[in-house]
Amino acid sequence: MTALEDPRLVRVLAPDGTLAPTPEAEQYLPLVEALTDTELESFYRDMVVIRGFDREATNLQRQGQLALWPPSFGQEAAQVGSAHAARPQDHLFPSYREHVVAHIRGVDVIDIIRVMRGLTHGGWNPADPRNGNTHIYTLVLGSQTLHAAGYAMGLVLDDRCGTGDAERDEAAIVYYGDGASSQGDVHEAMVFSASYRAPLVLFLQNNQWAISVPVQTQSPVPLVRRGDGYGMPSIQVDGNDVLASYAVTRRALDEARAGEGPRTIEALTYRMGAHTTSDDPTKYRGDDEEQWWAQRDPIERMRAFLAAKGASDAFFAEVDEASRDFAADVRARTLALPGPSREQIFANVYSEPHPLVDEQRRWLEEYESALEGDQA
Amino acid sequence: MTETSTSMPFSRALNAGMRRAMRDSDRVLLMGEDIGRLGGVFRVTEGLQAEFGERRVLDTPLAESGIIGTAIGLTMTGFRPVCEIQFDGFVFPGFDQITTQLAKLTYRLEGTHSFPVVIRIPYGGHIGAVEHHQESPEAYFTHTPGLRVVSPSTPNDAYWMIQDAIASDDPVIFLEPKSRYWQKGEVDVTARALPLHASRIVRRGTDVTLVGHGAMVTTLLQAAALAESEGVSCEVVDLRSLSPVDYGPILDSVRRTGRMVYAQEAPGFTSLGSEVAATVMEKAFFALEAPVLRVSGFDTPFPPAKLEGLYLPDADRILEAVDRSLAY
Numbered sequence: 001m002t003a004l005e006d007p008r009l010v011r012v013l014a015p016d017g018t019l020a021p022t023p024e025a026e027q028y029l030p031l032v033e034a035l036t037d038t039e040l041e042s043f044y045r046d047m048v049v050i051r052g053f054d055r056e057a058t059n060l061q062r063q064g065q066l067a068l069w070p071p072s073f074g075q076e077a078a079q080v081g082s083a084h085a086a087r088p089q090d091h092l093f094p095s096y097r098e099h100v101v102a103h104i105r106g107v108d109v110i111d112i113i114r115v116m117r118g119l120t121h122g123g124w125n126p127a128d129p130r131n132g133n134t135h136i137y138t139l140v141l142g143s144q145t146l147h148a149a150g151y152a153m154g155l156v157l158d159d160r161c162g163t164g165d166a167e168r169d170e171a172a173i174v175y176y177g178d179g180a181s182s183q184g185d186v187h188e189a190m191v192f193s194a195s196y197r198a199p200l201v202l203f204l205q206n207n208q209w210a211i212s213v214p215v216q217t218q219s220p221v222p223l224v225r226r227g228d229g230y231g232m233p234s235i236q237v238d239g240n241d242v243l244a245s246y247a248v249t250r251r252a253l254d255e256a257r258a259g260e261g262p263r264t265i266e267a268l269t270y271r272m273g274a275h276t277t278s279d280d281p282t283k284y285r286g287d288d289e290e291q292w293w294a295q296r297d298p299i300e301r302m303r304a305f306l307a308a309k310g311a312s313d314a315f316f317a318e319v320d321e322a323s324r325d326f327a328a329d330v331r332a333r334t335l336a337l338p339g340p341s342r343e344q345i346f347a348n349v350y351s352e353p354h355p356l357v358d359e360q361r362r363w364l365e366e367y368e369s370a371l372e373g374d375q376a
Numbered sequence: 377m378t379e380t381s382t383s384m385p386f387s388r389a390l391n392a393g394m395r396r397a398m399r400d401s402d403r404v405l406l407m408g409e410d411i412g413r414l415g416g417v418f419r420v421t422e423g424l425q426a427e428f429g430e431r432r433v434l435d436t437p438l439a440e441s442g443i444i445g446t447a448i449g450l451t452m453t454g455f456r457p458v459c460e461i462q463f464d465g466f467v468f469p470g471f472d473q474i475t476t477q478l479a480k481l482t483y484r485l486e487g488t489h490s491f492p493v494v495i496r497i498p499y500g501g502h503i504g505a506v507e508h509h510q511e512s513p514e515a516y517f518t519h520t521p522g523l524r525v526v527s528p529s530t531p532n533d534a535y536w537m538i539q540d541a542i543a544s545d546d547p548v549i550f551l552e553p554k555s556r557y558w559q560k561g562e563v564d565v566t567a568r569a570l571p572l573h574a575s576r577i578v579r580r581g582t583d584v585t586l587v588g589h590g591a592m593v594t595t596l597l598q599a600a601a602l603a604e605s606e607g608v609s610c611e612v613v614d615l616r617s618l619s620p621v622d623y624g625p626i627l628d629s630v631r632r633t634g635r636m637v638y639a640q641e642a643p644g645f646t647s648l649g650s651e652v653a654a655t656v657m658e659k660a661f662f663a664l665e666a667p668v669l670r671v672s673g674f675d676t677p678f679p680p681a682k683l684e685g686l687y688l689p690d691a692d693r694i695l696e697a698v699d700r701s702l703a704y
Contacts, residue, residue, distance in 0.1 A: 001561060032636040091452075100638020122481075135452075136484060140476045147477070157405070157431050181546060182396070188442035195437055349521050350485035351545035355620050357521075 004223070004238065004296075006222060012246050013028035013239035015296045017304025035243070041311065043084065043242045044302045045319050047076035050100040051299060052323030053109055054273075056330055057099075057116070061277040065334055067115045070100045074272030075239075077298030078205050079175075080104065082267070083244025085253055086173055087166075093148040093174040096137040097205075101175065103130030110333050112137070119340050141176070142183030146201065148174035149189040152198035161199040162259020169200040171224045171257040173249070179210025181186070181226070190230040191263070199256035201249065202227070202264045205239060207271035211282040225263035235311060239267030242299040243305075270296070341367065380566040387420050387557040390496075391533035392565070393538040394421065394458065398428055398436075401456065404542055407443055408435040408496075411504035417462055418498055418557055420663030432509035447493045448478055456492045456542060464499040464507025471516070478547045479522030480559040481612040494538075499527075500591050500641050501688050504681040509557070511678050512642035514515030517549040518619040518651070526552040526572060529593035531561035533616065540572035553591035573617040575625045581611035584698050585629040586637040587652065592689070596639055599694035606699060616647055625662050626652070634665035635701040639689050644672030666704035669697045 002158045004011075011095055012032055013022040021029060037284055047292070054072050061069040072079065075319065079100035086092060086105075094101055105335045108130075111123035132334075138144035155161045161169045181204060193200045206223055207356045210214050215223070226236030245267055252263040270293035274281050281290075303316065346361040384392070398404045412435035415422030425433035436443050440461060454466055461467045467474075474495065483490050490613050501510035517525045524546050528534040534552070539549040570576055570599035578593065580601050586596040593614045600610035611629050613620065630636050638649040638658055653668040671689040 007688055113586050120486065122484040122486055125485065127488060138477075140472065143445065143473065146445025146473065147449040147452070149442075150446030152449070153446055154450045154453025154455055157450075157455070160453075184469075185441055185445060188437070188439045188445065191437045191439060192442050192446050276682045344486075348483050348485075348525070351487065351490040355622075 003312065004171065006236060006325075008224065008236050008321045009093070009268070010235060010240060011300050012244040015301055016201045016369035017301045019310060025244060027252065028244065031247040031250050032243050035246070037309075039084070040306060040309075043080050044299070044306055045102060045322065046080045046104055046343040047242065047299050047302065048319050049069035049323045049326050050103055051076055052327045053103075053314065053330055056327035057113065057275070059276060060113075060331065060334055061116070066113065067118045068116050068276050068278060069266070070276045071095050071271075073208055074298070075205055075269045076100050076295065077242035077302070078239035078267035078269050079241045080244045081247075082203055082249040085246050085249035087253070088256075089168070089170045090253060090257075091133040091135065091145045091151055092189055093135045093151070093172065094137055094174050094176060095141070095144060095180065096139055097177075098137075098175050099250050100132050105134040107131050107134050109330060110337070113330065113334050114337065115285065117334070120344075126367050133190065135213040140258070141180040142185040142189075143267055145174050145180075145186050146190035146192070149198055149200055151373050152193060152200040152319045153196045155199055155338070156196055161257055164258070166254070166257065169199075169257040169259075171201065171253050173201040173203050175203050175205065176218060177210065178204065178206040178208065178218055178223060180213040181223050190227070190232065190264070194230045197259070197261040199259070200262040201252045201256055202262065203249065204264065204266045206266055207234060207267055209271055209275070209281075209285065211275040211279060215328045222266070224264070230353060234264040234266070236266045236268065239269030240296050242298060242302050247269065270300075297321050300347050365373070379549050381562050381564045384531055385533050385558050385562050385620055386531045386593050387418060389535040389561075389563050390420050390538050390552065391422060391424070392544075392563070393535040394422060394573070395427065397539050397542045398424065398432060402432075403454055404456045404458065405434065405450070406430045406458045406460065407436050407447060408425040408457050409436060409438050409462050411435060412490045413467070416460060419497075419690055420552075420557070421460065440466060440468075441473050444470040444473035444493070444495065445476060448473065448481065448491060451491050451493060452489070458496060458542060458544055461495060461497045462602050463509045464511040464513050467495075467497055467513060472519070474523070474547075475520050476562055479520045482546070483522060489549050489679060492542070492545050492571070492608065492678060493547045494541045494548045494550050495689070496538075498554035498557075500553050501678065501684050502591060504684065506676070508679065510681070510684065512640065512673070514551055514618050515642060515647050518648055521548050523549055523619060524526060525549040525551065525572070526616060527553065527590040527618055528616065529553065529556070529590055529614050532563045532569065533536045533558070533564045536568040537572055540568070542570065542662040551590060555591050556594065558613060559594075560687065563650060570616070573620055575616050575622040576614045577611060577625050577629060578614045579612040581609040581633065583609045583633055584635040584637060584701055585613060585626070585633045586612045586639065586694065586698075587613045587626060589618060589642065592639050592641060596694060599691040599698070602691055602695060603698055608702065610698065614650075621652060623659065626656060629662040630656055634663055636664075636668045637671060637694060637697045637701055641673050641688055643675045644670050645675045647672060666701045669701055671697045
């Protein structure tokens, strides 16, 4: 909690929604001031809509419709701000809790539901233009940081960054958490991206807890300082402040795209819910802590800011209704999802034909049709 | 010697194969520790950075997970990375990226993306080196769906199989018998003899079928020559492809000889030899005159180098198994 008092912290909105930039935030104000009212409202809308979706998905799991759900509850501002900061040509590599990021980039959230319902391991095609260059979730902690580093290295090797053309230059952003920050792959991703000056933003959502282990066990020093050791500019931002999250990511991606090399961002936020629906936070953390963070809720903060700017009650009511409609639509579509096909077991194990897989596919076909014949 | 066929050591054949693949496609790039300026600790990539530049031949940081993980990312920008792991025992820091990511990503992505990454691993003993430098880790990879695993035994196969591995849209674990790097052989640069995943009968015989891969093929041929002097005719099959296994030539051979001995440097318990033996017994049971026998490294860590001669199967241990097979 004291990390929120760090002098390096970038924060634009105070917890009560007033514009109160920290000293470090002053340099980012032009980026914030350039946001239109429509953009500001869409930031708020995205946070509210996905919080409603996230709650509905949690309910669906409780009702036996999903195998598991990892809630994004509480982390909406860090995700909305960073995702809106990316340009269309940028690639985003999520971990497995970035439902807001995926939604903003165009992924149909029913594809996330399909993963958690046990229908597919992937869910969507990152190369489909509708998905906004959003890569699929990665469940092994930190693995995706190396994929993103390699992708960004490829941008360097192909001269797809650093040309000075902001419309053409590309970058990548990868999401990981405070628990994953202890993984060796995150270290290696920083080494490789630094060595090749890869256009990569390593976006750490520090939600304070790796399931039941507090961030202090991952690191005795603020995680933002890790980037210093790799020679990367590193920024600590109040991840419950959507405007600050947007501004720092916007600049970091612009700099990376321009060929200035990788950057790290530590967004301080809080996992308001359980790690997943299999978790029970009451066993390891207290109400007082949850209350402290509830007072710093990202949605309440932005709502107060917009209200003070003159947003109408009708606007807020309309967003709440949109969120309810969105959740209801997801529920209906979830219950209507078809089951998987037997063929999925064997399809795409390899890109090219494989005799063992083919043999086993044929065997299962014959075995199943014999059973069906018996039943007939 | 003609223009189409030239004699060269195994390591030069690999080098020539990679050079040709890199000339054929500018999306092929090499990455690994010490492979550029130095040409690799075995000099397999010697001269390639000089020809293709530092953007095609990357001297990477010393981190195997980083090499494999970034190779995965590089495929997403259209590259076809060929990663060198310095020694067999050093692949394990990259094992997670190989098995949980590289092997499964095409499946996870439901076929929308391919991951054409080749991982070259100098494997096996016979070089008298320290710990972690003489191992045969093939079973870890053949046990992993999504990977293809191959191992050439001759310079000609080295030349063609590395090109075919690079051309494969699937990840390929490419096991190089490092003790054979200096062995010379004819390379026909005009045409490949066999597809990547074909096994091959390399010596005809009538009494016992001997099966193995990589460096072991030379040992099997030595054993076959010794057996011949004792009046026993051995057929030798070079597996070449460890996953998938091309059972056609093996089963054809066993159906003729009725006996099979599988030889491998790796520990025998849950090894590739166990799998091949089980499959041959399932598919050619009534042709067998004796159980399929395995000659393997012992189920111990690879011992200190001064003991490797006792640990590694040699022609005498293979012949001992041949005798046991014939005694049934």
